[in-house]
Amino acid sequence: MIVLSVCNHKGGTGKTTSVIHIASALGLSGRRVLVLDLDPQGFLSRTLDVDEPPPEESVLALFDPNLDPRRIQARELSGFDLIPSTSRLTKFMRSLNKPTDVLWVRETIEALKPNYDAIMFDTAAAVTVYSLNALVASQHVVIPVLPEYQGVVGAEQTFQTTSLVRDRLNPNLQTRSMLFTQVDARKRIHQTYQQYIRRKYGNYAMESVVRTSTSLAEAHDNGTTVFDHDPTTRGARDYANATDELLRRIEKGFDVPGPPETSGDATDVPEPSELKVSS
Numbered sequence: 001m002i003v004l005s006v007c008n009h010k011g012g013t014g015k016t017t018s019v020i021h022i023a024s025a026l027g028l029s030g031r032r033v034l035v036l037d038l039d040p041q042g043f044l045s046r047t048l049d050v051d052e053p054p055p056e057e058s059v060l061a062l063f064d065p066n067l068d069p070r071r072i073q074a075r076e077l078s079g080f081d082l083i084p085s086t087s088r089l090t091k092f093m094r095s096l097n098k099p100t101d102v103l104w105v106r107e108t109i110e111a112l113k114p115n116y117d118a119i120m121f122d123t124a125a126a127v128t129v130y131s132l133n134a135l136v137a138s139q140h141v142v143i144p145v146l147p148e149y150q151g152v153v154g155a156e157q158t159f160q161t162t163s164l165v166r167d168r169l170n171p172n173l174q175t176r177s178m179l180f181t182q183v184d185a186r187k188r189i190h191q192t193y194q195q196y197i198r199r200k201y202g203n204y205a206m207e208s209v210v211r212t213s214t215s216l217a218e219a220h221d222n223g224t225t226v227f228d229h230d231p232t233t234r235g236a237r238d239y240a241n242a243t244d245e246l247l248r249r250i251e252k253g254f255d256v257p258g259p260p261e262t263s264g265d266a267t268d269v270p271e272p273s274e275l276k277v278s279s
């Protein structure tokens with residue numbers, strides 16, 4: 001059983017695209033996969049042309065004690081099931097203000113686990129009670145990193161959040177994987193920031209990268225996945241490779257304290273702002 005969050009506090013780093021395509025790749029390998037869209041803006045649900053469901057069939061049922069998560073009818077999509085988001089999450093967030101409100105999802109997904117081999121969370125680009133719930137419930141985290149200044153700062157903040165969550169709330173957080181997305185080999189800045197992250201975070205950075213791919217953007221526009229759209233394209237190959245590597249990392253469970261250069265604490269690397277070069 002794999003429980004995995006995709007998280008980066010910075011927007012537009014490829015979280016939703018990564019959730020959709022890692023979930024699809026896992027589904028293609030025969031696993032039963034459930035995706036939970038915990039972004040109140042519901043871009044994942046909208047990207048896949050899934051209408052906003054009534055609240056009791058949305059992820060709200062995981063947080064509202066008046067709703068029963070066992071009664072949610074997940075939508076069957078190509079390769080995975082989805083419990084969509086609802087715009088009501090935003091308003092409901094105001095009632096989730098107790099420290100224990102970060103534990104809802106960990107408890108409520110227990111009822112869903114028997115039907116699936118993997119459960120994945122898409123999260124919003126912010127530290128909210130919903131993204132914290134995802135991290136507290138997960139054994140694994142993927143941090144998609146856009147190798148540009150803001151994307152890298154967001155990824156580093158997210159990495160710190162995952163350390164806090166692991167130390168204080170979720171000792172079961174076993175692996176963290178930084179996945180470079182939207183990589184353009186022609187941009188020097190992308191190479192510079194990839195080197196920076198690899199040097200500072202060592203094995204936390206995945207070897208596979210997801211390059212910029214018009215097929216991913218087109219699939220996005222057509223409400224489908226790149227595996228359905230055209231499985232021979234660069235986007236499909238990159239996400240298939242990234243998913244294979246992710247499964248190997250999950251099997252190894254390598255997130256153990258290492259030397260500074262692999263623990264995110266290296267001191268001899270410059271700050272991201274010092275790396276700014278023209279692209």
Ligand SMILES: Nc1ncnc2c1ncn2[C@@H]1O[C@H](COP(=O)(O)OP(=O)(O)OP(=O)(O)O)[C@@H](O)[C@H]1O
Nearest residue numbers: 011012013014015016017125182211212213217220
């Ligand atoms: N590898 C890629 N190649 C080309 N376009 C991409 C790639 N990855 C993502 N995109 C595009 O970049 C945009 C942002 O991606 P996505 O929605 O996955 O990011 P996000 O981190 O979920 O954003 P948000 O923080 O707003 O939820 C989308 O239009 C998507 O189609």
Ligand SMILES: [Mg+2]
Nearest residue numbers: 015016039043
């Ligand atoms: Mg998103």
